[in-house]
Amino acid sequence: MDELMLDGNAIGGLLREVFAVEMTTAVGTCGDCGAPGPVGAVHVYRGAGIVLRCPHCGNMLAKIVKSDSRVWIDLTGIRALEVTI
Amino acid sequence: MAGTAVPGRLTWQLAELVEVVVETPHVKTIAFDVPSWPGHQPGQHVDVRLTAEDGYQAERSYSIASALDGTRVALTVQRLDDGEVSPYLTDELRPGEKIELRGPIGGYFVWEPSEGGPLMLVAGGSGIVPLMAMIRTRAAAGNHAETRLLYSSRSEDDVIYRDELERLSGDGLRVVHTLTDSQPPGWTGYARRVDAEMLAEVGPRPAERPRFYACGPTPFVEAVAEALVRLGHDSLAIKTERFGPTGR
Numbered sequence: 001m002d003e004l005m006l007d008g009n010a011i012g013g014l015l016r017e018v019f020a021v022e023m024t025t026a027v028g029t030c031g032d033c034g035a036p037g038p039v040g041a042v043h044v045y046r047g048a049g050i051v052l053r054c055p056h057c058g059n060m061l062a063k064i065v066k067s068d069s070r071v072w073i074d075l076t077g078i079r080a081l082e083v084t085i
Numbered sequence: 086m087a088g089t090a091v092p093g094r095l096t097w098q099l100a101e102l103v104e105v106v107v108e109t110p111h112v113k114t115i116a117f118d119v120p121s122w123p124g125h126q127p128g129q130h131v132d133v134r135l136t137a138e139d140g141y142q143a144e145r146s147y148s149i150a151s152a153l154d155g156t157r158v159a160l161t162v163q164r165l166d167d168g169e170v171s172p173y174l175t176d177e178l179r180p181g182e183k184i185e186l187r188g189p190i191g192g193y194f195v196w197e198p199s200e201g202g203p204l205m206l207v208a209g210g211s212g213i214v215p216l217m218a219m220i221r222t223r224a225a226a227g228n229h230a231e232t233r234l235l236y237s238s239r240s241e242d243d244v245i246y247r248d249e250l251e252r253l254s255g256d257g258l259r260v261v262h263t264l265t266d267s268q269p270p271g272w273t274g275y276a277r278r279v280d281a282e283m284l285a286e287v288g289p290r291p292a293e294r295p296r297f298y299a300c301g302p303t304p305f306v307e308a309v310a311e312a313l314v315r316l317g318h319d320s321l322a323i324k325t326e327r328f329g330p331t332g333r
Contacts, residue, residue: 013190024190024191040193
């Protein structure tokens with residue numbers, strides 16, 4: 001267990017900046033183990049960038065890097081994202 | 086830029102400090118007036134942004150402590166000695182001064198009175214804050230959902246909202262404290278970290294299909310969530326909010 005781990009709630013503001021809707025209740029499906037779950041419950045690690053990992057299998061779901069003018073998002077590990085609009 | 090909140094899009098808004106309440110030696114509640122506040126649900130948080138004269142910005146998230154109350158939004162902030170933001174919020178900011186915040190944020194770690202109970206809230210240190218918003222909302226709504234709070238603090242002096250929790254107890258709300266590091270003379274309550282045995286004694290049984298909200302430092306929340314699953318509770322009914330290593 002990593003003491004620096006947070007959960008998806010912690011990046012709700014950043015995600016809303018990008019997606020413009022509440023994303024912690026969006027359901028993401030892990031591209032590796034296939035488990036679906038709310039974004040608010042994924043494991044989040046903050047360093048130079050932000051890494052999102054599947055709470056079930058640890059697979060890297062996404063990477064996010066933010067600067068003053070841009071946000072770069074790698075969604076390779078997410079098979080599907082279901083968002084309430 | 087502060088602006089008017091448009092649904093969906095988050096904008097930074099100016100918030101004026103209107104009240105400071107000293108909760109414990111390290112924790113204060115700071116209440117703001119946010120003129121265009123769109124309302125919030127218990128469990129949600131805000132992002133706070135401070136900008137230095139040289140343009141350097143620091144952002145942190147803080148749970149909302151208050152129930153919905155017009156344009157008033159209260160945060161309860163623990164002062165971290167080496168923190169970039171919390172010492173300013175707790176020690177420097179004066180009533181009448183303004184900061185930037187945006188929110189409310191979050192929809193996952195949220196409880197509404199209409200969702201009912203039984204509800205089991207598990208707090209470690211300042212992890213009590215979003216759970217207190219749920220308890221206050223429950224009380225304000227006259228809701229009687231069976232609710233239990235298991236609240237772990239280091240010592241009696243570190244218990245946030247102690248008097249208010251005592252006042253709100255009863256009417257379906259049961260509050261149980263555990264004091265992990267030091268206990269006052271004559272203390273008969275729990276005096277250890279939250280464990281499976283304690284959760285089984287205080288919490289509802291799995292057959293009652295309770296909903297869990299656990300909030301606190303990451304190791305605390307991990308231990309609680311693992312113990313609850315071991316006790317036979319549905320992992321989908323356990324919602325967690327982790328603070329990282331410094332919240333307690």
